Amino acid sequence: MSQKIGVLRFPGTNCDRDVFEAVEGAVPSTGKKPEWLWHADRFDAKAYSALYLPGGFSYGDYLRSGALAARSPAMQSVREAAERGVPVLGICNGFQILCEAGLLPGALVKNAGLRFVDDWVDLKLANANPTFARAAAEGSAAKLPVAHGDGRFVIAEDGLKRLQDNGQVWWTYEQSPNGSVADIAGVMNEKKNVAALMPHPERALYAWMGGTDGSGFFDV
Amino acid sequence: MDRGSSMSKATQAGEGRGGLSAQEFQAKLKTYRLNESEYGLICDLLGRDPKGIEWALFSALWSEHCSYKSSKVHLKGLFNTSKRVLQSFGENAGVVDLGEGERVAFKIESHNHPSYIEPYQGAATGVGGILRDIFTMGARPIALADYLCFGRPTAPRMTQIVDGVVRGIGGYGNSVGVPTITGQTEFHESYDGNVLVNAMAVGLFRKDDKVFLSKAKGVGNWVVYVGAKTGRDGVHGASMASESFGADSAAKRPTIQIGDPFFEKLLIESCLEVMKQDLVVAIQDMGAAGLTSSSFEMASKGGVGFKLHLDQVPLRDSSMTPEDILLSESQERMLLVCEPGQFKALSEVFHRWNLDAVKIGEVTEKKTVELHWHGELLTEIDPDLLVENAPQYKRPYKQLGPQNRVSSRQAWVDGLKSAQGAKKIDGLLTSLLRDVRGTSRKFIYRQYDCRVGAATARGTSDSVGVVRLKDSNRALGVVLGCRPHVMRLDPRVGGLDAVAYPAFELALKGFEALAVTDCLNFGNPEKENVMSEFVASLDGMNSICAALEAPIISGNVSFYNETMGKNITSTPSTGLVGLRESLDHLPESFFTEEGQAIYVLKQPGFVSGGYAQEIATGTQNAIGELDGRVVGDFIRGARQLSKAPQVRATRAIGKFGLAYALSRMCLEGVGAVIDHEGLKLIRTDVDQAALFEEHFYEAIFVVDGKDTTAFEDYFTAVRQVAPIAELHRIGRTGGTSLVIGSLLESSNKDLKTAYTSGWGENFESLA
């Protein structure tokens, strides 16, 4: 098993260093060191035990959030890794990129209120993920910050039914800040190795940040 | 009247110059916004009439915006240094030493006129510009703050302006990835036709980061252009910012500057990378007056010359003339100087980030800037003539004595009573909580990312923004200042308060104010009353900065905030940065637990009827005087007291006085009971007006109820620092309402409803 964790960097990614440091902070328990992965370069899909796609505004969110980043060379390697079963976590813009790349179902569009939303939200764990925040029990709560303009998760009715039937809904909002269908805040692929959420766990690691519920997301 | 330092060659009215007819000459002066005495001075300096492109150069660099010609004589006297200051005025931003290898760069700047014309882009490019001032120096931006003054919600276009400005700030700051951690928003009719948008940025240098300056060096070094291509954006913007708005302000539009936060993000990362690799000799962003100001200032400061090839400048529109290129204010561009041998390494870094670095000239020994255009030498001119020799005006002003003083508080007691009419006092409180001037700004702050960077400990919901310094595990506090209603009461007191109040807010959370940046927003300096207020407020600021040893180290002056002859409230906004040794025991700002003791720490000596009196009656009065040295000691004392281990929460008692401050503390659910006996300790007359008048200065301290003796003992030591300080226990936390003696009782629920619904009532379409 590899001892490296890859953190993706696209032009305009702005939570990259935050996620990198969160993974570094977990090194004492995981022993796995983070490493940068640059958007323009392909990488060895077998070399990493997990991949993180941090939040931000890759390519300024132009055209559609995540659309331009999803077509970058590094994402081809992410796809290969995902197919091999490597755990992949997308946060915020990372979620948008994974949807645009077709690695997760659905899409993320403008918030229902048509405005950017920065706030703390209460979440409920719908279905556990075997890797990320695995210690949380189904039905348990978490409080994390959100900060996004395009966070409303949309999916066709049959797609939603498949998500629900397969247990692919990861987190839901207690009170949705963005009008997501079925209050969905995070989803997984069928194999559950690719997961993503709109809230930012890397901003809730220590009490001084206002909460600690994010720490389990980096302890992989 | 305006007077240049030399009038010798000034023309007689009606006479032509420089081969122009009288009429053409006057028209040209108007186009380039120069007056005849300035023209005369230019002729003196050049020894001839200016020609061709030189008109544009003098127009831009001698504009009020670039030359500070009306303010320089007064700014020279500012208190601007301390042992912590590494860089004061004269560079892109000021730099302060935090010790332990950490330093911060910070600055506040106005973008008022562009924000009124095109609110979204105006505000967005304001944020972009101030960020460039910070990372140009090699500091990574870690925080943003915005000081906004809007007109009345009912003023024409105001809803649209508020919406656009807020979206613009969020749109830029969120995307570029710098958290907006604090802000201040004011509303007053004097801003109906001239809003204020002042953005502050703070950047951090870690242990091994070098501070980069704009001073060009090294004959033979290359002058390199980096970033976005040049378009016609904002040509003549700097001189436009130096003029009042007339009825035709809508027509007076240069091409709107468009900000691209994505591009800026690439510029931040690439610039910090080339600096880390030490590939840069000097660097400056192209801000107001674009390439002109950056190149002339870099050469002038370095005492060297530049040979520039304007035809090498990357253009978005190939039909641009040299004048367009020199004056363009296209965003996200930098000018830097590097050694020829390092250009390859440098341009590789920029290419990796998808940006181009282009050589456009060289550093020369002869101290002139040569501008070349397809083989033709357009001009060769000493940069000092433009940068250092702009006229300095001593605009007429009067020394203002104390304003609006009265001998008794009857003025506002009667005023408030008549305004209140049949309304009960709790009705007055909730109406202030609902009023646009007192209601929650959550609508605004919810649109700003306040936690990107994962270092925010206190954000926009608090009185002070706090970010953690990762390497030293200490805390940096950021807060804005200037309360326009205090400026309207008395400009000297208002200027003092613009530093003292935010310093007090910092002190109440245990932060020591280290330094100040200011953005002096005033009306037309050619009017005596405006200039008098300018001088009085600077005097007030200076006295408190000296007392606190918190120097003013960066900022800008924005004059001509005047529309159709109506000046704004003089508004010297400020940004303060403070340091705290750790994040432990950072006092809250709310009542969070029952059974705690409530104290008021106060400095007696100056009281006003305050904002409530002004809203009720249109005037404000005050009793007493405010002395900078006394206030400075009091603030030091407050800081010491806030560090007492028994302290749970603190809050300054500011606008609208005691009742408003207490009600803000009740918003988290826990209420408070203030005893009549307690009130008597802090108010000579316990009446309704006593709850709304403003005492300079007071703060609420919430203290562990079991440990009050220790806290009071602690205060004894504070008296050594601030002999004037008083501490009075006035009540306790608990219950679900706010009870103030027999004067007022209001449920927390009602207070919260008023505070959170006021915004939507004022801006229906923005709720």
Next chain:
Amino acid sequence: MKIGVKVMPRKEVLDTQGRAVESTLRQNGKQLNACQVGRYVVLDLPGEDEAKAMASAKDMAEFVLHNPLIETYELERL
């Protein structure tokens, strides 16, 4: 009657989206001279009088659909 409103950034104004899209297309080996990104608004208007519909579409475009400082628009009958 349906009228299309094509809103495009003014030529002299920086088109930030166009710049980002253009650069991504180029990096992926696509050949192009330039790229502009705008907006398309479809208005379904009452009545059958084309001139009237165009006039009211023009009114709406001027009122809110485009910002004359930074954008231009064109109308087309669909």
